[in-house]
Amino acid sequence: MAAAAGEPKKIIIDTDPGIDDAMAIFVALRSPEVEVIGLTTIYGNVYTTLATRNALHLLEVADRTDIPVAEGSHVTFTKGKKIRVADFVHGADGLGNQNFPPPEGKPIDMSATDFLVEQANLYPGKVTVVALGPLTNIALAIQKDPSFVKNIGQIVLLGGAFAVNGNVNPAAEANIFGDPDAADIVFTSGADVLAVGINVTHQVILTDSDRETLASSNGKFAQYLLKILEVYFNYHHDAYSTKGVYLHDPTAMLAAINPSLITYVEGAVRVQTNGITRGLTLLYNKQKRFAEITEWSDQPSVKVAVTVDAPAVLKLVLERLME
Numbered sequence: 001m002a003a004a005a006g007e008p009k010k011i012i013i014d015t016d017p018g019i020d021d022a023m024a025i026f027v028a029l030r031s032p033e034v035e036v037i038g039l040t041t042i043y044g045n046v047y048t049t050l051a052t053r054n055a056l057h058l059l060e061v062a063d064r065t066d067i068p069v070a071e072g073s074h075v076t077f078t079k080g081k082k083i084r085v086a087d088f089v090h091g092a093d094g095l096g097n098q099n100f101p102p103p104e105g106k107p108i109d110m111s112a113t114d115f116l117v118e119q120a121n122l123y124p125g126k127v128t129v130v131a132l133g134p135l136t137n138i139a140l141a142i143q144k145d146p147s148f149v150k151n152i153g154q155i156v157l158l159g160g161a162f163a164v165n166g167n168v169n170p171a172a173e174a175n176i177f178g179d180p181d182a183a184d185i186v187f188t189s190g191a192d193v194l195a196v197g198i199n200v201t202h203q204v205i206l207t208d209s210d211r212e213t214l215a216s217s218n219g220k221f222a223q224y225l226l227k228i229l230e231v232y233f234n235y236h237h238d239a240y241s242t243k244g245v246y247l248h249d250p251t252a253m254l255a256a257i258n259p260s261l262i263t264y265v266e267g268a269v270r271v272q273t274n275g276i277t278r279g280l281t282l283l284y285n286k287q288k289r290f291a292e293i294t295e296w297s298d299q300p301s302v303k304v305a306v307t308v309d310a311p312a313v314l315k316l317v318l319e320r321l322m323e
């Protein structure tokens, strides 16, 4: 609980809401250890325009329209326009096909990239980016401002499938697959990066009985999430033999909020950017000193989560959403 003392950690949530994004955003808003200073949007679970609309909507649900939303990129780092969205996971509206009314608010008149660069410069070393979608906006910030990697405190990202199968295909996890070029830039940038991959988040499952626990709360977040979770549960019942849903984004969020919930190893991570293993993340643990100079030599180390206290994460998610 060290984080509870002193000033809350400033976080920017880069997000593609998304049902598990909605949970993660609400968990963050209910966490005294952090202060959410902005949301930036990206494609992934939905297209960027809808991600922005959903981000504004979620802040209105939470009565937190004081938090700015900056719209992110509509194309990949290499300007690719062929975006794959996961409407079969989250519903066509990204939020469980609930047909919520459009938000009243508007995004700020600044791109996600410019907002990230601005905030990192304003509070050097003090801002954590919690990246819950493809890493395009973060890679663009790194490209735009070479001092971004030094000024940003930490980048905690939900992405990768380290030594396990992916969820888009056996090689790739969805967020890395969404923009592998951007991911490789982030991993090799030298920034303080913590990657929470599906090797870890697949251990954190909200079961049907946990959903009933959530239903016993009259809290507004619990009641809202129960509505949108239906579609997410249906997808998991079809796609996996797990009895519940994976809490990808809330786990990454809680790893940022309370690092003691996970353990990690350090090494260089590279991303395959083409071919049948496009989106594959590979960790080099630096145990062997290879004689040959390659694309792996002298790459900076990042942190890759390897274990998680799943019961503690689940307990915190439920506690904070049921308040």
Ligand SMILES: O=c1[nH]cnc2c1ncn2[C@@H]1O[C@H](CO)[C@@H](O)[C@H]1O
Pocket: 018, 020, 021, 045, 086, 089, 132, 167, 168, 173, 174, 175, 198, 248, 249
């Ligand atoms: O099969 C899938 N395809 C695309 N996205 C998925 C799939 N399963 C889950 N997610 C979404 O991708 C992120 C974690 O990789 C999460 O946002 C999750 O909701």
